[in-house]
Amino acid sequence: MKLYKFHQQRMAPYLFLAPFLILFVVFGLYPIAYSIFMSFFDWRMSGMQEFVGLENYTRLFEIDPFFPRSIYNTVVLLIFGSMLQHVFAIPLAITLNQSWLKGRGFFKAAYFLPYITSAVAITLVFNMVFAHSATGPPTGWINYALENWFNIPRVRWLSYPPAMHATLSIMLNWQFIGWNVVIYLAGLQSIPTQLYEAARIDGASLMQQHLRITLPLLLPVIFFATTLSIIGGMQLFDQPFILFDGYGGRGGAGNAGLTAAYYLMVQAFGGIGRFGRASAIAWTLFVFIILLTVLNKYVNKRLEER
């Protein structure tokens, strides 16, 4: 009886954990292990064709012209679309954290609203805003304004590669700045106000207060938020996919909208179902994300040590 009770007590935590663990193994761990396996095969819709070893990985760097392009696009959008958000989000959060500001709740909701709006709806609206026509009257709102109000020639926002990057970056910044503002606001509210009072007594200017107190104490939050941005940026898919005609569009003119995750989906669903190659892209992307996260951690650590 005592032994039974002992076993019962030992097993109880595992039983409580079991629902999560079973679901995690079946829907999380198993597909992950399965995709590693798939990445070593020529794997089509009907299943495994033949073992190809590391060929699915090596061809990404040696043969495939689309993968380097997709990585380039992803990195450009990571810098100007995902990381740039923080340059805007931190000052905005600091402003929203000021007790003298009226209507803080309204501004917080306004900034956060794009984040909770469907990416599909946002992309469709941006498609109208940035539309371009080479002939006839300008169809997009931005080009209309440029041409009629500022006498600036219309821009091929959706078909000229640098402009395509700009369009996507603007959209990503607009959509996700509010999310980062909320994260930074939470971080700012954990900084003791006495530190600012002491700094003011010592004669520190507002800029000095933020450079010497706010930013250093916000570093762990900055690391958290930038890590999320790196992961999200490297997995960017919805917006370019919708904006540049899905699988058939392959990222539009010059493949400038083809991100790594978008290319992964094109490989899996946009042709003959090359699931082996798609899995290899997924794992290569995973390694890139890990490397960037480690780099981010290193930079943050160095900054914390200063």
Next chain:
Amino acid sequence: MRRSVQVCLAAAVMLLVGTAFLFAAGQQEAVVDVEPFDPDREYTISIGGYGELEDAYRAVAETDEFQERFPNITLEFETADFDGHHERLTTVIAAGEATNHIEALEIAYIAQFVAGGGLYDLAAEPFNGLEAGEDIVDYAMANATTVDGELLAMPVDIAPAVLFYREDLVTDSGVSVQEMQNISDWDEFLDIAERVTRDTTGDGEIDQYALPTAAEVADVPLSGGAGGWFGPDGDPLEPREKFIGALELVRDIREAGVDADLGAWSEPWIQSFADGTVAMTANGAWFGGALRTWIAADVEDWRVARLPEPASIGGTFLSIPEQVPDDKVMAAWKVIEFLTTNPEAQLTTFETIDAFPALATVYDDPIMQEPVDYYGGQQVREIFAEIALEHPELDVTEFDAEIDGIWGTAVTGVIEGDLTVEEAYEQALQEILAVM
């Protein structure tokens, strides 16, 4: 060894064993060993489709002939939007999960299944689809047939490409109806397009364009781009002149300034068919249904003419996935056979959703000669039928969908002036060779 490490190792081994077991199961050859159709048994057959197909096939199922021949078959439907349907189908077939007993495929998606497998070869016994479909237009059968002779699906409707034009706008521009009806080559087409594109209000700005976008004619010289991407020797984008010619055509159209450069299915593009911004557009026969019912329902001057070359833009095929239980396969085939080769079923589909019949024998039906009010009494169905019968047969390969995507990027490069014709051709060729 610590117990936790042992547990982790055991879990890893179990995962690998499980994975290996699944691989072994996936490796088994699909055996076409189907039960014969039993007329005394009740069958419920599900059809996965997109758009308005469900309306058409429901109407067919309610016809007396279907009820008399298959009183024991009940049809069920799973309908999704166009992309959602094909994405679901790709996913479930790849995962080996249950599918509908019949799955519709748009022509562009046939190629995906050529090498990927997952669909029954309907040319094989006991289907004998090639014999059953001998009255279906040849090009549509060729579109669903692999170079190895496998028939992946049966064509149920086709979409011959035609030139829709506004009679009032082209005649006001000095182009006669006779000229529109006798365009014999692309030079004539371009000449007419240049005359139609003009400033109608005299304010110095062009407000009437021949075409909504240059890209819409890019695939016409390629017979629609559903197959035919490889030359006789198996080399992609051959014969070179054909593909160079297609790129030169879109370049010339853009350089002539005769297209309004409106993104397909954007709001300005849709409006342009009703507000007089465009006077012509090249599209599949099905587009007439969209014009008539919602895009330009109040415009009375749309007419139809032949393009310089026979081509098709669209078309629906019906397939049976290999995951369908053996006892349902022949019932599914009976339904497909009826929908694709029975004249009444084909005409019912046509009358319900304007999907042009793939079955050539119905082209002699009086309804095909009837004048259509929307087109000012023009006998447009005769034009569609003529094109269907003249359309060349093209080989379909597993790479077609990828090539089509790559080619589309090259076409965009030429239209936007970022690439010369030669650069675009070479870039597309190198990319195709790299991904194959």
